[in-house]
Amino acid sequence: MRPQQGVDELDAVDRLPRRTPAAPALAWWLGAHGGAGETTLAEYLPGSRAADHAWPTSADATTPSRVVLVARSHARGLRAAQRALTDWASGAVPGVDLLGLVIVADAPQRLPKPLRDLTRVVGGGAPRVWHLPWIEAARYAPSDGTTPPPAPARRVLRSIAQLTDPLPADTAPTVPAPTVTTGASASAPAREDSR
Numbered sequence: 001m002r003p004q005q006g007v008d009e010l011d012a013v014d015r016l017p018r019r020t021p022a023a024p025a026l027a028w029w030l031g032a033h034g035g036a037g038e039t040t041l042a043e044y045l046p047g048s049r050a051a052d053h054a055w056p057t058s059a060d061a062t063t064p065s066r067v068v069l070v071a072r073s074h075a076r077g078l079r080a081a082q083r084a085l086t087d088w089a090s091g092a093v094p095g096v097d098l099l100g101l102v103i104v105a106d107a108p109q110r111l112p113k114p115l116r117d118l119t120r121v122v123g124g125g126a127p128r129v130w131h132l133p134w135i136e137a138a139r140y141a142p143s144d145g146t147t148p149p150p151a152p153a154r155r156v157l158r159s160i161a162q163l164t165d166p167l168p169a170d171t172a173p174t175v176p177a178p179t180v181t182t183g184a185s186a187s188a189p190a191r192e193d194s195r
Contacts, residue, residue: 014083014087015083015087015092016030016032016053016054016055016083016084016087017053017054017055018054018055018057018093019051019052019054019055019056019057020056020057020058020059020095021049021051021056021065024063024065025047025048025049025056025065025066026045026046026047026048026066026161026164027045027047027048027049027066027067027068027099027160027161027163027164028048028049028050028051028056028065028066028067028068029041029042029048029049029050029051029067029068029070029102030051030053030054030055030056030067030068030069030070030084031050031051031053031070031071032053032069032070032071032077032080032081032083032084033053033071033072033076033077033080034053035072036070036071036072036077036080036104037070037072037102037104037132038050038051038053038070040138041068041070041102041153041157043144043147044148044149044153044157045149045157045160045161048160051067055067055087055088055093055096056096057093057094057095057096058095058096059095060095061094061095064095064096064097065095065096065097066097066099066163066164067096067097067098067099068098068099068100068101068102068160069081069084069085069088069098069100069101069102069126070101070102070104071084071101071102071103071104071122072103072104072105072106073103073104073105073106073107073111073115073119074106074107074115075115075118077103077104077106078103078115078118078119078122079122081101081103081122082121082122082125085101085122085125085126086125089125098126098127099127099128099160099163099164100126100127100128100129100130100160100163101122101123101126101128101129101130102129102130102131102132102156103119103123103129103130103131103132104132105131105132105133105134106134107134108134108136119131128159130156130159130160132152132153132156133152135150135152135153137150138150138153
C-alpha cells in the first residue's frame with residue numbers, strides 16, 4: 001500500500017511533526033498520540049526506536065524509514081491514528097515506508113461496538129493492522145529494556161521484524177516464540193490483519 005492520489009493534505013495543526021533522525025533504526029514506532037505505547041514497543045524489539053511522536057523521514061529516498069504507527073483503542077487514539085494515516089496517504093510524508101498500525105488495547109474489556117467499528121474504518125487506511133490486547137503485566141514491568149516482551153506482543157514483534165530487511169546475524173533481533181494460553185484471558189494472542 002502506498003500513498004494515494006486524491007487524498008488532501010491535512011492542515012498543519014492536524015499533522016504530526018517531521019524529523020530526520022541522526023541514526024537509522026530497524027523500525028520506528030510512531031505514537032499517534034501521547035501514551036500510545038511506542039516507547040514500550042521499542043524496548044521490546046532490539047534495533048527499533050521510538051520516534052517521539054514525529055514522522056522519522058529519511059533524507060535518502062532509496063532507504064526510507066520503516067515506520068509502525070501505534071495508537072490506543074480509545075476514540076481519541078483511533079482519531080489520532082486516522083489523522084496520521086490520512087497525512088501519510090496524502091503523500092505529504094516522503095522518506096517513510098509505513099509498515100502498518102498497531103492498535104493497543106486501552107482497557108482489559110472487549111471494545112464496545114462503536115469503537116470496534118471505528119477500528120475497522122481507521123485500519124482500512126493502513127497497509128497492515130495488528131491488535132495488541134490488554135497486557136496487565138506490562139503495567140508493572142520495569143521500563144529499562146530488560147523485561148522480555150509478554151507473549152501477546154511476541155507475534156506482533158515477530159511479524160514486524162519479518163517486514164524489515166535482514167540484519168547481520170550479530171545484530172538481528174531475537175523475539176521468542178509465543179507461548180500458547182488457553183481459555184479467555186486478558187493476554188489473548190495478538191491478531192494481525194493484512195491488507
